[in-house]
Amino acid sequence: VSKPKVQRDSYHHGDLTNALTGAAIQLARSGGPAAVVLREAARQVGVSATAAYRHFAGHGELMHAVKDQAQVQLARQMRDELDSLPAERDPARDAVRRLRGLGAGYVRFALAEPGLFRTAFCHVEFKSEQDAGIDNAPSYRLLGEVLDAMVVSGAMPASRRPGAPVAAWSAVHGLALLLLDGPLADLPPDHLDPLIGVTVDMVVAGLCAPATADPAA
Amino acid sequence: VSKPKVQRDSYHHGDLTNALTGAAIQLARSGGPAAVVLREAARQVGVSATAAYRHFAGHGELMHAVKDQAQVQLARQMRDELDSLPAERDPARDAVRRLRGLGAGYVRFALAEPGLFRTAFCHVEFKSEQDAGIDNAPSYRLLGEVLDAMVVSGAMPASRRPGAPVAAWSAVHGLALLLLDGPLADLPPDHLDPLIGVTVDMVVAGLCAPATADPAA
DNA sequence: TGTACATCAGTGAACGCGCGTTCACTGATGTAC
DNA sequence: TGTACATCAGTGAACGCGCGTTCACTGATGTAC
Numbered sequence: 001v002s003k004p005k006v007q008r009d010s011y012h013h014g015d016l017t018n019a020l021t022g023a024a025i026q027l028a029r030s031g032g033p034a035a036v037v038l039r040e041a042a043r044q045v046g047v048s049a050t051a052a053y054r055h056f057a058g059h060g061e062l063m064h065a066v067k068d069q070a071q072v073q074l075a076r077q078m079r080d081e082l083d084s085l086p087a088e089r090d091p092a093r094d095a096v097r098r099l100r101g102l103g104a105g106y107v108r109f110a111l112a113e114p115g116l117f118r119t120a121f122c123h124v125e126f127k128s129e130q131d132a133g134i135d136n137a138p139s140y141r142l143l144g145e146v147l148d149a150m151v152v153s154g155a156m157p158a159s160r161r162p163g164a165p166v167a168a169w170s171a172v173h174g175l176a177l178l179l180l181d182g183p184l185a186d187l188p189p190d191h192l193d194p195l196i197g198v199t200v201d202m203v204v205a206g207l208c209a210p211a212t213a214d215p216a217a
Numbered sequence: 218v219s220k221p222k223v224q225r226d227s228y229h230h231g232d233l234t235n236a237l238t239g240a241a242i243q244l245a246r247s248g249g250p251a252a253v254v255l256r257e258a259a260r261q262v263g264v265s266a267t268a269a270y271r272h273f274a275g276h277g278e279l280m281h282a283v284k285d286q287a288q289v290q291l292a293r294q295m296r297d298e299l300d301s302l303p304a305e306r307d308p309a310r311d312a313v314r315r316l317r318g319l320g321a322g323y324v325r326f327a328l329a330e331p332g333l334f335r336t337a338f339c340h341v342e343f344k345s346e347q348d349a350g351i352d353n354a355p356s357y358r359l360l361g362e363v364l365d366a367m368v369v370s371g372a373m374p375a376s377r378r379p380g381a382p383v384a385a386w387s388a389v390h391g392l393a394l395l396l397l398d399g400p401l402a403d404l405p406p407d408h409l410d411p412l413i414g415v416t417v418d419m420v421v422a423g424l425c426a427p428a429t430a431d432p433a434a
Numbered sequence: 435t436g437t438a439c440a441t442c443a444g445t446g447a448a449c450g451c452g453c454g455t456t457c458a459c460t461g462a463t464g465t466a467c
Numbered sequence: 468t469g470t471a472c473a474t475c476a477g478t479g480a481a482c483g484c485g486c487g488t489t490c491a492c493t494g495a496t497g498t499a500c
Contacts, residue, residue, distance in 0.1 A: 011444065012442090012443060012494090012495065013443080013444080016444090037486070039485075039486065040485095050445070050488085050490095053489090054443055054444075058487075121394065121398055121399050123397070133403075134401055136400070137399075137400040160419075163414075163415030163416070166401070166416065167416040167418075170387075170389070170390075170391035170392035170395060170416050171388040171391055171419075172387070172391065173390075173391035173399070174389065174390030174394065175391070176391075177338065177390065177391065177394060178387060181339065181340040182390070183350065183354040183357070184351055184383065186350075195380055195383050197380075198379070198384050199383065199384040201384075201423070202381075202419075202424060203419065204423075205422065206421075206422040209422040209423070209425075209426050228477065229461090229462065229463080229477070230477080233476080255453085256452075256453065257453095264478095265478050266453095266455085267455085267477080268476070268477055268478080270455080272476095275455075437500090438499090439499090441498095442494105442495080442496070443493105444493080444494075446490105446492085446493105447490090448488105448490080449487105449488085449490095450486105450489105452486095453484085453485095454482105455481105455483095456480105456482080457481080458478105459478075459480105460478070461475105462474105462476080462477085463474080464472105464473090464475090466470100466472090467470090
């Protein structure tokens with residue numbers, strides 16, 4: 001299939017754990033979770049498949065390492081998006097703007113790195129005890145901070161704060177997946193930004209609406 | 218692995234296309250898209266694997282049949298949810314109530330039939346020319362009708378109608394997947410309904426908000 | 435400063451698995467005359 | 468109403484593939500004395 005990418009000079013590799021993880025991440029980037037193949041990662045590093053077992057319990061553990069990294073990269077893109085925003089005078093407007101940025105960054109990462117995004121949220125049969133729980137998802141803290149700022153600045157009623165991260169996250173997550181694998185898969189590219197905009201608008205309007213605004217409450 | 222489930226009495230099966238599709242759907246139900254295996258479906262029907270090729274071009278075509286059926290079943294659950302709602306006097310309240318039902322039905326289907334739900338939206342390498350496009354998704358029409366009713370009844374400003382289906386769909390779709398495969402995977406069951414409620418609330422409030430309500434417009 | 439030896443980090447061959455698919459085939463069915 | 472024959476719908480064996488994993492092994496490294 002594919003040839004070893006690297007000719008090693010010394011018998012020992014020195015940093016095989018990271019090298020294998022890195023190769024596996026590249027596989028995920030270009031082919032999604034199904035492309036994360038232990039033997040192929042070893043091949044690319046220029047090492048026998050068996051060597052991987054000195055550093056990982058098996059394929060599952062390698063997979064988890066890749067998944068974690070994918071989530072970290074997603075969070076990084078969101079953080080970058082936040083940092084690139086010009087500050088606003090009004091703290092309420094500023095908080096809303098950051099929420100928008102977070103949402104758009106999320107969807108944009110999914111579109112730019114579909115393989116990694118799918119891997120970050122792929123179904124794994126037996127999950128590790130570590131990463132379970134929403135609070136450990138790197139992007140969750142970012143979202144929490146921004147939502148706090150929205151409450152403090154008065155943009156969002158405090159009564160909407162509980163559950164708000166899940167609701168907001170759900171909207172962008174769903175949009176990303178509908179665009180990647182769902183019925184929106186082959187949308188003309190110029191329809192993308194409007195749809196992202198409408199979805200983020202809905203989130204913002206939904207969270208900022210006064211607590212009693214629900215017409216069928 | 219598994220034994221044939223059925224002993225045929227006649228040489229010809231009679232309805233092998235449907236039988237294979239049905240078996241494949243059961244596989245998807247219990248194991249998701251990865252479990253849709255042509256040989257296994259044939260085994261369960263009690264037929265040689267080769268026989269499947271008289272009825273399907275290959276594994277991909279069988280997969281598409283299963284995917285379509287999964288989407289149909291999802292739409293059916295949503296329709297059922299709608300039909301079980303008591304009618305409301307006020308058309309605006311009624312429309313909102315139906316939107317809520319649609320959203321809750323969507324997420325409930327995903328939780329009740331995770332394998333089918335994953336299959337309905339699984340990534341397929343080469344898509345058929347038929348099902349592409351959002352308008353062909355069976356649940357999309359339901360959603361469109363309800364949103365129309367919301368506009369007509371005045372519950373939702375007409376200016377929010379474009380893109381509304383995608384935004385609303387994204388929210389429940391994302392929630393479903395976060396609950397199944399994402400960081401919300403092992404949530405205590407009693408937290409489910411509140412989260413569904415909060416998410417649907419956000420959708421309703423976001424769509425019903427006056428067109429100028431966006432604090433950072 | 436040397437040297438025995440335990441330990442660590444690799445190797446290569448092999449196993450079993452189950453998949454999708456192809457091949458040449460045979461049994462059953464239906465249609466023309 | 469029979470019968471030749473084309474066509475349809477199955478069969479079973481086999482192929483090639485690539486995977487994850489195990490096994491007995493060997494080369495390199497570091498530590499105790």
